[in-house]
Amino acid sequence: MTDARRSTQTSVRSPQHSERSGQMRDTHRSASTCDAQHSAQTRGRRTPAPPPDPLLESLPFPLAARQLLQNQQLRANLRHATHTIRSKRKSVVAELPHWEELRSAGAAMKDRALCSLDSYLEQLEANLIQNGAQVHWASDAAEAQRIVTCLIKAHGVDEVVKIKSMVTQEIELNEALEAEGIAAWETDLAELIVQLGHDRPSNILVPAIHRNRDEVREIFLREMKLYGQAAPDDLDNDPEDLAACARNHLREKFLRAKVALSGANFAVADTGTLVIVESEGNGRMCLTLPDVLISITGIEKVIPTVEDLEIVLQLLPRSSTGERMNPYTSMWTGVTPGDGPQEVHVVLVDNGRTRVLADPIGRAALRCIRCAACMHICPVYERVGGHAYGSVYPGPIGSVLTPQLRGLKSVLDKSLPYASSLCGACAEVCPVKIPLPDLLLHLRRRVVDEVKRRHVGLEQTAMRCVGWVMGSGRRFGLVGRLAGWTRIFIRRDFITHLPWLGKRWTARRDMRMPARVSFRRAWRRRARDKK
Amino acid sequence: MSRELVFKRIRQALQNGGEDTSATGAPSTWEYGRPTAVADPIGLFIERIKDYRAVVLRTPGVEEVPLLIASCLAKAQATSVVVPVGFDEAWIRTAALAGIELYRDEPPLSKQELDGISAVVTTATSAMAETGTIALDHRSGQGRRILTLLPDTHVCVIRIDQIVSDVPESMALLKTSIQAGLPITLISGPSATSDIELTRVEGVHGPRNLYVIVVG
Numbered sequence: 001m002t003d004a005r006r007s008t009q010t011s012v013r014s015p016q017h018s019e020r021s022g023q024m025r026d027t028h029r030s031a032s033t034c035d036a037q038h039s040a041q042t043r044g045r046r047t048p049a050p051p052p053d054p055l056l057e058s059l060p061f062p063l064a065a066r067q068l069l070q071n072q073q074l075r076a077n078l079r080h081a082t083h084t085i086r087s088k089r090k091s092v093v094a095e096l097p098h099w100e101e102l103r104s105a106g107a108a109m110k111d112r113a114l115c116s117l118d119s120y121l122e123q124l125e126a127n128l129i130q131n132g133a134q135v136h137w138a139s140d141a142a143e144a145q146r147i148v149t150c151l152i153k154a155h156g157v158d159e160v161v162k163i164k165s166m167v168t169q170e171i172e173l174n175e176a177l178e179a180e181g182i183a184a185w186e187t188d189l190a191e192l193i194v195q196l197g198h199d200r201p202s203n204i205l206v207p208a209i210h211r212n213r214d215e216v217r218e219i220f221l222r223e224m225k226l227y228g229q230a231a232p233d234d235l236d237n238d239p240e241d242l243a244a245c246a247r248n249h250l251r252e253k254f255l256r257a258k259v260a261l262s263g264a265n266f267a268v269a270d271t272g273t274l275v276i277v278e279s280e281g282n283g284r285m286c287l288t289l290p291d292v293l294i295s296i297t298g299i300e301k302v303i304p305t306v307e308d309l310e311i312v313l314q315l316l317p318r319s320s321t322g323e324r325m326n327p328y329t330s331m332w333t334g335v336t337p338g339d340g341p342q343e344v345h346v347v348l349v350d351n352g353r354t355r356v357l358a359d360p361i362g363r364a365a366l367r368c369i370r371c372a373a374c375m376h377i378c379p380v381y382e383r384v385g386g387h388a389y390g391s392v393y394p395g396p397i398g399s400v401l402t403p404q405l406r407g408l409k410s411v412l413d414k415s416l417p418y419a420s421s422l423c424g425a426c427a428e429v430c431p432v433k434i435p436l437p438d439l440l441l442h443l444r445r446r447v448v449d450e451v452k453r454r455h456v457g458l459e460q461t462a463m464r465c466v467g468w469v470m471g472s473g474r475r476f477g478l479v480g481r482l483a484g485w486t487r488i489f490i491r492r493d494f495i496t497h498l499p500w501l502g503k504r505w506t507a508r509r510d511m512r513m514p515a516r517v518s519f520r521r522a523w524r525r526r527a528r529d530k531k
Numbered sequence: 532m533s534r535e536l537v538f539k540r541i542r543q544a545l546q547n548g549g550e551d552t553s554a555t556g557a558p559s560t561w562e563y564g565r566p567t568a569v570a571d572p573i574g575l576f577i578e579r580i581k582d583y584r585a586v587v588l589r590t591p592g593v594e595e596v597p598l599l600i601a602s603c604l605a606k607a608q609a610t611s612v613v614v615p616v617g618f619d620e621a622w623i624r625t626a627a628l629a630g631i632e633l634y635r636d637e638p639p640l641s642k643q644e645l646d647g648i649s650a651v652v653t654t655a656t657s658a659m660a661e662t663g664t665i666a667l668d669h670r671s672g673q674g675r676r677i678l679t680l681l682p683d684t685h686v687c688v689i690r691i692d693q694i695v696s697d698v699p700e701s702m703a704l705l706k707t708s709i710q711a712g713l714p715i716t717l718i719s720g721p722s723a724t725s726d727i728e729l730t731r732v733e734g735v736h737g738p739r740n741l742y743v744i745v746v747g
């Protein structure tokens with residue numbers, strides 16, 4: 001009853017002021033109202049509903065960022081997280097004297113893979129099939145969703161366990177499965193917190209960084225019992241106990257699951273081996289316990305040879321979590337008789353990747369091994385967090401990848417290449433040497449070219465006028481003199497308010513009045529006086 | 532067919548500007564499989580894996596292995612242990628005498644059975660000093676992947692000649708296993724998470740206790 005009343009109340013609120021802006025002011029209170037609402041709307045759902053106002057998707061970056069900057073809690077958490085990970089990364093990277101050589105090797109290896117992507121994919125496919133895996137191709141998100149749904153339904157199950165994977169978030173797989181009555185359970189601790197909290201991940205690496213331990217405890221107590229093994233009533237907020245609680249809740253699901261979904265960090269072309277790099281062991285559970293394994297992976301994840309693994313296995317853990325090596329790495333090659341899933345599928349997804357590949361400069365973004373180092377070092381990301389980037393890929397790499405994947409169409413995508421101060425920190429840490437600032441500039445140019453192609457804008461007209469004036473000394477002198485005359489009418493030293501379009505300039509800075517006597521005239525006079 | 536569509540798109544995309552990616556330019560001079568200069572690989576391995584809060588015991592010869600296994604299991608308060616196919620039976624005799632229940636994975640144990648067993652003992656394929664990593668290729672003595680996953684305690688026996696400098700040297704050794712289609716598991720300490728307020732917590736899903744016995 002109360003639930004129903006609450007949702008009618010909220011529906012009166014204007015759409016822009018739904019959950020998110022409320023959450024900004026008071027994380028605690030509005031988080032619980034928001035969740036209560038969801039349970040009301042979601043009766044009949046198999047998994048907790050994500051928030052209805054996704055990622056501020058329609059807002060261009062500066063507007064979304066302005067909203068998010070109001071959230072003091074988020075900013076404090078992010079600062080703590082980014083700085084901690086940054087310094088860990090720095091110290092483990094410093095341990096390797098050949099780090100720079102490794103980075104070059106990583107970049108060259110990924111470039112090699114991308115330059116002959118078609119033949120490596122053919123090789124990968126052949127080796128997968130030879131080792132008993134079934135290979136599927138998806139040109140876009142909808143097709144990938146369809147393939148996975150069909151595979152799951154063919155086994156007559158309505159529940160799957162899942163390893164955190166960027167590409168499945170990108171293709172919005174969980175919601176697509178939900179719509180088909182299939183519950184997809186996230187098994188990574190942070191992703192579980194996000195999922196049970198009716199939330200969205202705020203970061204690639206620590207998706208629940210915006211939640212503190214009390215909130216996690218509250219979420220577990222409230223939600224776990226609705227979907228399986230309940231949290232113990234006396235659960236406290238100690239991270240160790242919270243992790244143990246998640247272990248119990250998920251163990252039941254792991255043992256029951258018939259089908260598991262995963263991504264892949266790397267796909268080795270010359271052997272058909274997929275690799276998952278993880279910390280918690282939930283990945284190993286998903287890769288080992290169920291009967292059927294479906295791995296969804298972007299086509300750019302392919303690496304040429306099994307030897308190349310030594311490069312990425314050194315680069316990735318040190319760059320991402322700042323560890324010498326992550327706790328668990330699993331490699332599997334199709335079906336292993338008598339060990340693990342006996343039915344293995346691999347879904348290779350394009351969904352815009354070939355569009356990125358088509359730009360000879362922009363394609364460097366496809367080297368990315370999703371370590372998140374560029375995010376954690378980024379001063380912009382540190383302040384606004386992941387949500388403002390309006391996609392599953394935030395931070396510098398998001399700013400260059402998202403617009404290319406989606407094709408630079410929306411206002412948001414066009415604003416992303418500008419979401420950077422071009423300080424260059426990201427390029428310094430990137431383990432595969434993606435020149436992120438160069439790519440940002442390249443995309444800015446593409447955005448501008450696009451605009452230019454469509455219509456001659458005001459800016460162009462203005463620039464052309466200026467060009468004409470500056471093209472001759474006489475014209476330039478004349479305009480200088482004319483500008484000086486404005487002093488006759490305006491007696492102040494600064495212009496603080498310009499009308500109309502000029503407002504956009506003076507809103508942020510004052511402008512000095514033109515000098516009474518232009519420099520050219522002053523110079524000439526001086527020369528005359530000397531004589 | 533989407534397969535053809537994707538390949539068509541890739542080939543078209545690659546015609547755009549061909550070879551010249553915005554690449555770093557310089558071709559890589561990386562040599563694969565190189566050992567890195569580590570003064571004392573065994574010492575470093577022990578130090579690094581201890582960093583992950585694994586318990587390491589060292590013994591000069593195999594004679595002491597049964598006793599050490601039994602003592603690890605006792606320390607972990609294990610009441611039962613699963614023994615992979617091909618694991619040296621003599622090594623677990625002491626543990627059995629101490630009253631720990633032995634389970635053999637032959638015929639294969641079910642998930643539910645394994646979930647009820649408290650520990651597992653295995654050998655390993657290779658170990659990396661620089662990163663403190665143990666590599667399993669799940670051949671004889673190392674068990675199916677699930678064996679080292681569900682029980683809460685993992686006792687792993689490694690010979691010193693299996694310990695190499697770093698990732699490249701070890702991956703070069705694992706290459707033949709991968710090419711033979713064997714699954715590989717790299718283990719660097721017990722499972723861990725830092726997902727809640729970045730506080731490190733050991734043991735979310737995999738074994739929460741890792742004991743390493745270094746022989747030689």
Ligand code: SF4
Nearest residue numbers: 368369371372374430
């Ligand atoms: S762009 Fe580079 S630093 Fe950023 S996530 Fe990708 S690999 Fe890591």
